[in-house]
Amino acid sequence: MVFSLKVILFLSLLLLPVLKSSQVTLNNNGYDGIVIAINPSVPEDEKLIQNIKEMVTEASAYLFHATKRRVYFRNVSILIPMTWKSKSEYLIPKQESYDQADVLVADPNLKYGDDPYTLQYGQCGDKGQYIHFTPNFLLTNNLPTYGPRGRVFVHEWAHLRWGVFDEYNVDQPFYISRRNTIEATRCSTHITGVNMVLHECKGGSCIERPCRRNPKTGLYEAKCTFIPNRSQTAKESIMFMQNLDSVTEFCTEKTHNKEAPNLQNKMCNHRSTWDVIMSSEDFQHLSPMTEINSPPRPTFSLLKSKQRVVCLVLDKSGSMYRYLTFMGPSINTIMT
Template sequence: RPLCLGVGGGGLTLALVVIGGSAVELQGNAYNGLLIAINPQVPEDEKIIPNIKEMITEASFYLFNATKRRVYFSNITILIPATWKTNNYGKPKQESYEKADVIVAAPYWKHGNDPYTLQYGECGEKGTYIHFTPKFLLKDRLIDIYGSRGRVFVHEWAHLRWGVFDEYDSERPFYISGQNQVKATRCSSDLTGIYVCEEKICAQGNCVINHVTGLFKEGCKFIHDKSQNASSSIMYMPSLSSVVEFCDASNHNTEAPNLQNKMCSYKSTWDTIMSSADFKSNFPMIGTSLPPPPIFSLLQSQDRVICLVLDVSSIALLGNTCRIGKTYIYAKS
């Protein structure tokens, strides 16, 4: 997100985009400063803000239990675009869309309505932001596909905050285990289900082995049992009601060909999370009481005019660069 300055025939034009960075701080056991911003191009809908609040509130308690009473969400800011009608909202100070940890914006073509986290770093490195679409927040029928919004948020938060990766792999849904058996790529391997083929190549719905690869042919799927005993993992499928934990060293599936194993040298998600700076001096809350629900602040962006005043008493033109005092400005005619 660069700082762009230009000089044209009509005078000086300034376009400024501040390089963002998460302001979320862990204070005690509470995350404070989480910024959620709605894109100005998102049509106004009265359900979006209440659904965001409901999602984060559910996520806070789910995260608290998943981290064994270590962390929860406390103070949350929702930034409402200037394109929406005004209300008794607060005014932003340093908050802006570019600095948001979570954005609500139109689908990106590659992901559709799938929630995702922009994650460029290596294992353990923080991501850039979480992206939710308006449809994901508004259409309750999508809950049957993705699971509850709060659970999905915790899955994405683990990507963003702790730099862990998915334990499924749609490109490699199966692998051959050390016992020379075809298994579904998952964590933990205790999750039960059946292998079903929905294609015509399969006889009576049974999956067929490709004798070249040793894996199931295309069309085979692993369908999870609705009733499960396995409690992990959130980075595999938080939509399963029994899943309330991250995979740890005791149940991590090191054979699965997924990104978590590839990027984190076969280290479990929980071990990766516990290696983060958040937990170096953080301890579980004592007692059995739940943390307080999150507190939300609603701010609304406003259109602003930025005036740039320059002292032009000392100007020098060096090629395409204009020097004003000690400031260098790229000049384009």
């Protein structure tokens, strides 16, 4: 017997997935309720859990100082796949789930590869959907490319929690400034470096030459790359290049590069990342923790769901029976 259209609609509404809603809260300067979920397709590896813990712990201290002692990560839940066979003692999730997680550890995305990224649909200041890390990123030494993983986590957290954007631009790495000079797209302009074309990189060494200017565009040739000096004094900015040792802060109104053709300027009307961050609800009534130099270390909970069987039970008695009668003979016939 075929269900009536009304019954199908009724059951469909019951089974609709819950819209994504983060459980993260900010209490007394500490973020609680962060969920990091590992995809079931990821091979079991205890080292992955250990590296996640180390990343968040490092990130918490970095975040604390980057926000001028305002916030840190207090507790984090790591959701372990049911496919993992480890006999470790795990807690049972209460409301935590993969679909609602703030951070996903999953296979590479075709667009980003192993690069960390945050899915952002909203406008300036809007929270993102989730942060994505790959197992390879978390298990491999990527220091030359990304810097310490804790710094990368803070970069992505700023996307996710405060709705700021990148201050670099892969598609437009250079621009002509108001002074008619060619500048690298960056924030702040205090970051120094050289503009070079790299050729035949083998065994960690590259043949390089200075960039030539394109007479048609006035900019450097397409293969030109801005290579920051490893020794820097600039502290900004985490949303440009967090892998530089000197970088420990976000660009402020004083250091922000409003000319750079990056997504932060485009989406946020040329406001600095720190201005957007300080305008978020997190910092409206929050005072710095001036009495301490370092935040408490985060605590971690390892969660793992058990196999569950879900049954749909239709009650034919009482008020439900009157409803079924109203719906027509088709559903009544199913229940008899």
